[in-house]
Amino acid sequence: MNGYSVAIVGATGAVGTKMIQMLENAAFPIKEVILLASKRSVGKKLLFNGKDIEIQETTNESFDGIDIALFSAGGDISKQFAPEAVKRGAIVIDNTSAYRMDPEVPLVVPEVNAEALKQHKGIIANPNCSTIQMVVALNPIRNKFGLNRVIVSTYQAVSGAGNAALKEMHDQAQQMLNEETYEAHILPAGGDKKHFPIAFNVLPQIDVFDEDGYTKEEWKMTNETKKIMGDDGIKVSATCVRVPVVFGHSESVYIEVEDETASVEQIQNLLNTAPGIILQDDPSQQRYPTALAIQGEKEVFVGRIRKDIDEEVGYHMWIVSDNLLKGAAWNSVQIAEKMHELGLLNVKA
């Protein structure tokens, strides 16, 4: 059978399992799917298109004969294996932060900068989940009215921190409801000194802090937005917050456009027809997106668009998307689809 050989590294993880699902409906032919994880998972099986596939340990040899390798097993694993996968002929689409700011590596959201794929040298980076949904919504506005400044506060789901963090939230919630003692070992950041409970709580820290008082997650939103939009002049500052939600990141976004003639109605009309966006914006009907309601959807949902009370060129909006789909697994598979469409995959498919 003709088609691509696809490997998923981190196939047992929160994002990896969604990558398997997204591949089932991919718009390119697939010859075989190889599921890779750590030694711990060897022998476990996961379903792809109704067929059991055994998990294998990730080794250099895993990438022999692979055309597309989707990575989501943490930055260290990407650094260890992605160059090896490329050496062995695979195109790597990396969902970790390992290569995102590497000038040699395109950082791609297909609705925004698919053209950048043409510059690839084997590795393509999938942006940070919060950044992806924000740039999908802001790009049409930027193209039409110019964009000077973005101030964003995020409300990020626990699934973004992986399956172990989800289990910890679940356990804490049960223990709190039972009035038992509870512990925190993972959030706000695996690598940091202290940990705090996420159940029934809100944590204003995602990833570790830099010396300037911003977290690495916040810097990702600033730097990745500039790289994806190809414009260092856009001012972007973020406050990234973890909330006890399972799936779906929400964002309160304030923007300042260049064009003083812009209006809420024009922005709504733009977003209503833009690719990958669903507008849900009608306060009279209490119509706006929520994380629970959009779970499992691939699009970016936008509502609550309103003009700033004081600033003539300022607008506020509410942007919600499934962090494991458009924020991760779907954007990665969509990159592969786009590469197939552009003839950038060198195959027998």
Ligand code: A2P
């Ligand atoms: P495993 O399940 O074998 O530990 P999450 O993002 O949900 O935390 O998942 C992380 C993913 O990264 C899992 O699929 C996990 O596999 C995988 N992973 C962790 N360590 C390694 C490793 N050393 N080699 C390959 N995959 C790994």
